[in-house]
Amino acid sequence: MRVLSSTLSAWKQHLTLRKDDAGGAPRRIDASAFRQIMREVAAPVAIIAAGEPGQRNGLTATAICSVSDNPPTVLTCVNQNAIAHGCIIDHGCFSINFLSSDQEAIAVGFSGANKIYGEDRFALGDWTEGSTGAPLLRDTICSLECKLIDHTAVATHTIFVGELISARTKSNCSALLYQHGAYKQLAPAMPRPALADCQS
Ligand SMILES: Cc1cc2nc3c(=O)[nH]c(=O)nc-3n(C[C@H](O)[C@H](O)[C@H](O)COP(=O)(O)O)c2cc1C
Numbered sequence: 001m002r003v004l005s006s007t008l009s010a011w012k013q014h015l016t017l018r019k020d021d022a023g024g025a026p027r028r029i030d031a032s033a034f035r036q037i038m039r040e041v042a043a044p045v046a047i048i049a050a051g052e053p054g055q056r057n058g059l060t061a062t063a064i065c066s067v068s069d070n071p072p073t074v075l076t077c078v079n080q081n082a083i084a085h086g087c088i089i090d091h092g093c094f095s096i097n098f099l100s101s102d103q104e105a106i107a108v109g110f111s112g113a114n115k116i117y118g119e120d121r122f123a124l125g126d127w128t129e130g131s132t133g134a135p136l137l138r139d140t141i142c143s144l145e146c147k148l149i150d151h152t153a154v155a156t157h158t159i160f161v162g163e164l165i166s167a168r169t170k171s172n173c174s175a176l177l178y179q180h181g182a183y184k185q186l187a188p189a190m191p192r193p194a195l196a197d198c199q200s
Pocket of ligand 1: 063083178
């Protein structure tokens, strides 16, 4: 935990400060400029979920990253005000469910846009339980069941580090992405021209 905290504090210093164009004193990039920059980045959309049936909580999230394959480890960043935040800590396990492009309604519901909260969100989609009791969504690109092994607060969020306990995947599924404030999916790949067509 100490190693994670000191690495993160070094990152924080590096990310919040930059030289101005004239090479003068470092200055802060403000929150609104940062949000504008991050709007450009297309990210896969997932539902982070925790808790037992009747008392489950979940949220739509894009702040998710693979950390290591040995042991398989992932991280996600959750706002400390999210209802699921305490639920993840209390249960010590959680799931990350990467949505397919036909699961946009689930992303909307779990983002709070429809004013649906807590257990009521789980009426959206087909949910089961993993071996740890973490809620797992069916028909996703992949659903990862994780044991919470570390967490640390950074600014408004907590970074939750999870070791993979089980995973379900579905092949040939189109991913749900978020970019420019909207849900998107990748266009089908363009057919590649045959080599002979490229030679004049
Ligand atoms: C596309 C998208 C991505 C989001 N990513 C995150 C995220 O990575 N972490 C986070 O804490 N909130 C994220 N949010 C916001 C939460 O989904 C939202 O605040 C949710 O309502 C929190 O759950 P609660 O209402 O139960 O507190 C995202 C929202 C959207 C629409």
